[in-house]
Amino acid sequence: MIVLVIIPYKTLGKYNLSRPINRIISKVKSGLGKALKKKTADTFVTIGFLNGFLPCGLVYMAVFGAVATGSILEGSLYMILFGIGTIPLMTSAIYLGKFLNSNIKQRIQKAVPVFVVIIGALFILRGLGLGIPYLSPAPVVEMANSTIECH
Numbered sequence: 001m002i003v004l005v006i007i008p009y010k011t012l013g014k015y016n017l018s019r020p021i022n023r024i025i026s027k028v029k030s031g032l033g034k035a036l037k038k039k040t041a042d043t044f045v046t047i048g049f050l051n052g053f054l055p056c057g058l059v060y061m062a063v064f065g066a067v068a069t070g071s072i073l074e075g076s077l078y079m080i081l082f083g084i085g086t087i088p089l090m091t092s093a094i095y096l097g098k099f100l101n102s103n104i105k106q107r108i109q110k111a112v113p114v115f116v117v118i119i120g121a122l123f124i125l126r127g128l129g130l131g132i133p134y135l136s137p138a139p140v141v142e143m144a145n146s147t148i149e150c151h
Contacts, residue, residue, distance in 0.1 A: 057112070061119050068123060 028050050035046040062082040066075035097105070122135075131138035 057116055064123060
């Protein structure tokens with residue numbers, strides 16, 4: 001994620017690596033547009049399902065955080081809490097977005113890559129296991145010994 005933020009889009013655009021992904025995303029978006037035009041009961045299920053396939057960098061960062069927990073239960077809890085945490089944030093973004101002018105919106109959009117780099121750097125620092133409490137804890141190493149214990 002950090003590399004994608006640092007390398008300019010024009011540099012990546014020269015190699016056309018994203019063309020197959022953009023085709024898939026455009027198909028999902030067109031399916032989402034068709035679902036929005038329908039007025040049936042299953043429309044919300046279809047919209048939610050298709051929306052889950054659209055890329056979002058912060059969700060990907062949350063997935064990396066969930067994978068870094070090292071257990072299925074903790075990773076699931078991480079993603080559940082992330083999802084619950086987005087409810088007030090997204091609700092406030094909808095209501096506050098109406099009151100913000102375009103200059104502030106542009107500043108917020110420019111700040112998102114900075115936060116992605118900061119979170120990515122924190123994940124790297126955490127993975128190094130430097131022994132810094134809460135930031136980069138030392139790895140747990142179990143030592144084997146050769147003593148015999150009889151009951």
